[in-house]
Amino acid sequence: MIDLIDIEKVYQTGKKSSFIALRGINLKVDKGEIFGVIGRSGAGKSTLLRSVNLLERPTGGTVIVGGDKLMALGEKQLQEKRKRIGMIFQHFNLLTTVTVRDNIAFPLRIAKISTNQMKARVDELLELVGLTEYQHHYPKQLSGGQKQRVGIARALANDPEVLLCDEATSALDPQTTEGILTLLREINRKMGITILLITHEMGVIRSVCDRVAVMDHGQIVESGTVLDVFLHPKNKITREFVSEVSDTFGSEAVGAYQVKGQMVRIHFRGDQTYEPVLYETVRRTNATFAILQGTVSKMKDVPYGQLIVELRGSDAEVNRIVEELGEQGLEVSRL
Numbered sequence: 001m002i003d004l005i006d007i008e009k010v011y012q013t014g015k016k017s018s019f020i021a022l023r024g025i026n027l028k029v030d031k032g033e034i035f036g037v038i039g040r041s042g043a044g045k046s047t048l049l050r051s052v053n054l055l056e057r058p059t060g061g062t063v064i065v066g067g068d069k070l071m072a073l074g075e076k077q078l079q080e081k082r083k084r085i086g087m088i089f090q091h092f093n094l095l096t097t098v099t100v101r102d103n104i105a106f107p108l109r110i111a112k113i114s115t116n117q118m119k120a121r122v123d124e125l126l127e128l129v130g131l132t133e134y135q136h137h138y139p140k141q142l143s144g145g146q147k148q149r150v151g152i153a154r155a156l157a158n159d160p161e162v163l164l165c166d167e168a169t170s171a172l173d174p175q176t177t178e179g180i181l182t183l184l185r186e187i188n189r190k191m192g193i194t195i196l197l198i199t200h201e202m203g204v205i206r207s208v209c210d211r212v213a214v215m216d217h218g219q220i221v222e223s224g225t226v227l228d229v230f231l232h233p234k235n236k237i238t239r240e241f242v243s244e245v246s247d248t249f250g251s252e253a254v255g256a257y258q259v260k261g262q263m264v265r266i267h268f269r270g271d272q273t274y275e276p277v278l279y280e281t282v283r284r285t286n287a288t289f290a291i292l293q294g295t296v297s298k299m300k301d302v303p304y305g306q307l308i309v310e311l312r313g314s315d316a317e318v319n320r321i322v323e324e325l326g327e328q329g330l331e332v333s334r335l
């Protein structure tokens, strides 16, 4: 759905000076997925996101959205195309002098759709974002979360195929953030809209994204499914992001307990998280086990769990258990 090929962006900062904000960016976002780009301030996330609808025109490379090469389009065609690419912003960017209803109707007025159709569409959008009873309020009478709901409704007005989210929850408290993220998940699921979001919060990535790319100094340094990047972060900056939200624990978490057997960390994912895989595997040997630590969380809708377990048995039995758990798709590391 979105294909960024060899994207470069050089800002002219003076007559003879320039700054390379994006270099060699290659990114593919599939139809219907929620893709997150994470990076520290200045990494180039906003520049990247704004390249997708050419709010920021790349100085090199190709931008393809829904099969169209955007940089090859004329002004008029680009305007039409942009109607199919909704965008929401950190600071909402609402019109302050008109009501919630008129903010949402704004893109429909520009698209010159009939009054009846506009009324019906706005009613539908108000209901979708849960703001029907606030439709005659002005933005200053709304909370941050409500303002972002208006921003989302406005972005969806023209029925876009893609929604770009520029730090959409960064100005919101954690509870309000969760409400907005839930709404984005719902919109993605019900309407099949492809979502590309940028954030500096790994919690946002974990909560809604299918895949993630990590940016640093204008480049993508790592990408993959959220689960893989969480469980096996390769780059230093990725490890820092993961550690900010991760409940991964190491052997030190066990404290002063004197381990007698082999301590292992086991990762479960998906339905296995709730199955007695460990018990069944150990039961086939003469070994036993003790659970020293455990947790179950969710990545988007996928449950994943981890246990730190002490396996007590002969070396051969322990080896067999580790091997068999691996064969059943669990990740086991000896600590």
Ligand SMILES: Nc1ncnc2c1ncn2[C@@H]1O[C@H](COP(=O)(O)OP(=O)(O)OP(=O)(O)O)[C@@H](O)[C@H]1O
Pocket: 011, 012, 013, 019, 021, 039, 040, 041, 042, 043, 044, 045, 046, 047, 048, 200
């Ligand atoms: N118009 C501009 N002219 C010159 N440099 C710019 C311009 N816009 C952005 N930059 C620089 O490009 C780099 C990337 O900026 P960008 O806003 O894309 O990063 P970001 O990851 O979104 O960071 P933040 O979260 O702080 O917005 C920064 O170093 C920034 O100073």
